[in-house]
Amino acid sequence: MAFLELNHVSKSYGTGKDRVNVLEDINLHIEEGEFVAIVGFTGSGKTTLINLINGLHFPDAGEVLLNGKQITGPGPDRGVVFQNYSLLPWLSVRNNIRLAIDQAYPAASANDKNSKVEAYVEMVNLSHAIDKKPAELSGGMRQRVSVARALAMNPEMLLMDEPLSALDALTRGNLQEEIVNIWSKDKKTCLLITNDVDEGIVMADRIIPLKPGPKATLGPEFKVGFERPRVITAINKDPAYKKLRNEVIEYLIAVGASRQSTTDETYTLPDLQPVIPGRIQWRKKQENEKTKFF
Numbered sequence: 704m705a706f707l708e709l710n711h712v713s714k715s716y717g718t719g720k721d722r723v724n725v726l727e728d729i730n731l732h733i734e735e736g737e738f739v740a741i742v743g744f745t746g747s748g749k750t751t752l753i754n755l756i757n758g759l760h761f762p763d764a765g766e767v768l769l770n771g772k773q774i775t776g777p778g779p780d781r782g783v784v785f786q787n788y789s790l791l792p793w794l795s796v797r798n799n800i801r802l803a804i805d806q807a808y809p810a811a812s813a814n815d816k817n818s819k820v821e822a823y824v825e826m827v828n829l830s831h832a833i834d835k836k837p838a839e840l841s842g843g844m845r846q847r848v849s850v851a852r853a854l855a856m857n858p859e860m861l862l863m864d865e866p867l868s869a870l871d872a873l874t875r876g877n878l879q880e881e882i883v884n885i886w887s888k889d890k891k892t893c894l895l896i897t898n899d900v901d902e903g904i905v906m907a908d909r910i911i912p913l914k915p916g917p918k919a920t921l922g923p924e925f926k927v928g929f930e931r932p933r934v935i936t937a938i939n940k941d942p943a944y945k946k947l948r949n950e951v952i953e954y955l956i957a958v959g960a961s962r963q964s965t966t967d968e969t970y971t972l973p974d975l976q977p978v979i980p981g982r983i984q985w986r987k988k989q990e991n992e993k994t995k996f997f
């Protein structure tokens with residue numbers, strides 16, 4: 704029995720003609736302490752997959768098991784880092800983390816809780832900003848707070864839904880390294896959702912592609928055997944890195960292309976007129992229409 708198991712999981716939204724079959728027959732087994740990356744196309748159902756594990760959604764068919772038990776809702780055993788930080792804007796870094804500590808260690812003394820808050824903030828190198836509010840932080844700093852908050856819950860598993868995709872390349876690289884450092888210290892089981900193959904190679908033990916939806920399924924896994932710590936500037940010179948990267952990318956391109964040629968689903972774009980600032984669109988004045996001044 705694996706630590707996390709998804710067996711024959713399918714998930715749809717809506718009913719009748721509005722029904723969207725997002726995931727179909729998902730089978731995923733993750734061992735305790737493993738770091739797995741799911742790489743997928745935009746809109747293929749990556750967030751849906753995370754939400755099934757997080758307990759925010761439930762499968763229509765199949766089962767999601769953590770430690771052999773069916774997931775019945777969100778719980779402190781799973782810490783989640785979202786793409787959009789989701790911090791409470793009126794609270795400082797300290798108090799955002801404190802909320803998580805209060806929930807994870809309700810019986811701890813105030814002093815003990817304060818020390819834990821400070822330790823998690825230090826873990827993500829934000830001690831200098833501990834009393835700042837989210838609006839006073841950069842995107843990378845906010846994402847560090849999100850990671851610290853998820854870890855402060857002392858979860859058994861960390862779920863990360865494209866946590867770094869809004870960040871610039873340099874900040875993204877630094878945070879990838881920090882997250883892996885933290886993971887390697889206490890080996891929490893990690894599931895990372897990403898659309899970046901390189902991110903998967905730098906961070907994960909295995910990369911599993913999620914094929915394009917609707918009815919997205921998981922593709923074959925790619926094992927990432929590079930020794931840790933992995934430094935991207937060093938491993939990107941390694942021919943084995945280029946080979947693995949090409950294999951994953953070629954697989955994604957192939958399934959993307961075959962999906963486009965076989966799908967019978969059609970998507971209707973909304974009927975909208977784009978508003979282009981600074982551009983004047985002329986039309987013939989209607990009869991009896993008064994001239995308007997803006």
Ligand SMILES: Nc1ncnc2c1ncn2[C@@H]1O[C@H](COP(=O)(O)OP(=O)(O)OP(=O)(O)O)[C@@H](O)[C@H]1O
Pocket residue numbers: 716717723725743744745746747748749750751752916
């Ligand atoms: N609550 C919902 N109700 C109806 N449809 C939904 C709901 N949530 C997601 N969907 C649809 O399910 C599909 C998959 O969405 P999901 O957010 O899981 O994909 P994703 O791969 O995470 O997307 P992205 O890459 O854009 O973040 C999309 O077509 C989306 O419109």
